[in-house]
Amino acid sequence: MSDNKIQVGVIGCGAIGREHIERLTNVVPETKVVAVYDYVREPAETAAKQYGATVYDSGEALIRSDEVDAILVASTDDTHADYVMEALKQNKYVFCEKPLALTAKECEKMIEIETKQGHRLLQMGFNRRFDKGYVEMKEAIDNSEIGEPLMIHSAHRNISQSPGFETDYAITRVAIHEIDISRWLLDEEYDEVQVLKVKQSNHTAGDWLNPQLVMFKTHSGQRVDVEVQTDGAYAYDIRCQVVGESGTLDLPDPATVVKRNNQSVSNDLPSTWAGRFGKSYDDEFLGWAKGILNDNIVGASTWDGYAACVTTDALIKSRQTGNPEKVVMIEQPDIYK
Incomplete structure (x- = not known):
């Protein structure tokens, strides 16, 4: 962490990704967006320019980067599982928008990886x-x-x-x-x-x-x-x-x-x-940041995503x-x- 802030990398810079980048920048005092990636480069470059982040050439490279403490996955549904599993393997905190994966078997693999790490690393985007x-x-x-x-x-x-x-x-x-x-x-x-x-x-x-x-x-x-x-x-x-x-x-x-x-x-x-739910998203990310700092994630878990x-x-x-x-x-x- 740098300057006592959680360095966040964001994968997916579409509509919901941009909204979350805004929250992490202006609502959550404990976080700073330092890295972005999108399979369409233009929205990533736009977000990087606006928020002073680095554009990465792949989600995997962003996850493995030493400058990234935690990852937000807001990409297309079919990509969630691979990015989440890579983050868990790197023992990094990750926030994933729903769904967690397209198949239950992928969720079971995540549970296995996270269990071996010995503590909760993932929070699901169930903002309600x-x-x-x-x-x-x-x-x-x-x-x-x-x-x-x-x-x-x-x-x-x-x-x-x-x-x-x-x-x-x-x-x-x-x-x-x-x-x-x-x-x-x-x-x-x-x-x-x-x-x-x-x-x-x-x-x-x-x-x-x-x-x-x-x-x-x-x-x-x-x-x-x-x-x-x-x-x-x-x-x-x-x-x-x-x-x-x-x-x-x-x-x-x-x-x-x-x-x-x-x-x-x-x-x-x-x-x-x-x-209807704008404030719940704010509170969700405020809770995520505190959970990371205390190593005590309290939002919806990998198990909840699997269920x-x-x-x-x-x-x-x-x-x-x-x-x-x-x-x-x-x-x-x-x-x-």
């Missing part, structure tokens, strides 16, 4: 764990304020998607957030999952299935249902209700002014995830077969307990 609303829900559950949680009803609604969106992305890129946050809230693993096809929306811009209804059952019998609307919704709107034995918890809307005019009552809703990957595989299989599918996972290593 740092959102004020979800944190309050988790604290209420852990404090037994609603008794034992029995069910979760949730929804993930989007206005639109980028070109090239596919049916499976509703699980691997959208519902993956509900997969993780529901596990975190309940502190349970999934036993069985299912995707139900419902009446389709005429507002879908492409030929993918929209909406989809995703169902989970935990090992203790709790049920989770998620309405996944990937296109044509009225706003970017995230809903979550936990039903317990003696009460319920409802995810609060972001604090906004309630307007009363024209014989109506209204408040604004965001159009993108940035408007999400196994669950998405089972959900996609369920959509194809029309049947509930089991979630089969390896034994959890001690470093993740």
Whole structure:
């Protein structure tokens, strides 16, 4: 580390990568972006010029560089696994945007490498764990304020998607957030999952299935249902209700002014995830930096990324077969307990 700052190398300088570089530079006082790489050189050079970083010719070279203490992986989904495994082999801290990998086997290899290193090195980009609303829900559950949680009803609604969106992305890129946050809230693993096809929306811009209804059952019998609307919704709107034995918890809307005019009552809703979860990303990276300095990463782990990957595989299989599918996972290593 130089000047008491964590020297960060960023792999992937697209939209989300640039946003994270901005955070690491101007929001997180403990970090400094010193290295960047992108398979398209122009955005890397632009970011390097703006933030005073060095452009590397490959992600692997960036990871192995002595000037880099920690790595942020924000590249395309199919590249995550190789970059993460190289970072773990180098015993370097790494933050990886979801998904952790495209296959469960790749996640298992990461778990093996990290376990041999003897301590947690990776934090997954599941930012909802740092959102004020979800944190309050988790604290209420852990404090037994609603008794034992029995069910979760949730929804993930989007206005639109980028070109090239596919049916499976509703699980691997959208519902993956509900997969993780529901596990975190309940502190349970999934036993069985299912995707139900419902009446389709005429507002879908492409030929993918929209909406989809995703169902989970935990090992203790709790049920989770998620309405996944990937296109044509009225706003970017995230809903979550936990039903317990003696009460319920409802995810609060972001604090906004309630307007009363024209014989109506209204408040604004965001159009993108940035408007809803921007602060949780800030808090996520503030937590990551403190975790590195204390060698105590507290965000979502490699195990959580693996659990999400196994669950998405089972959900996609369920959509194809029309049947509930089991979630089969390896034994959890001690470093993740």
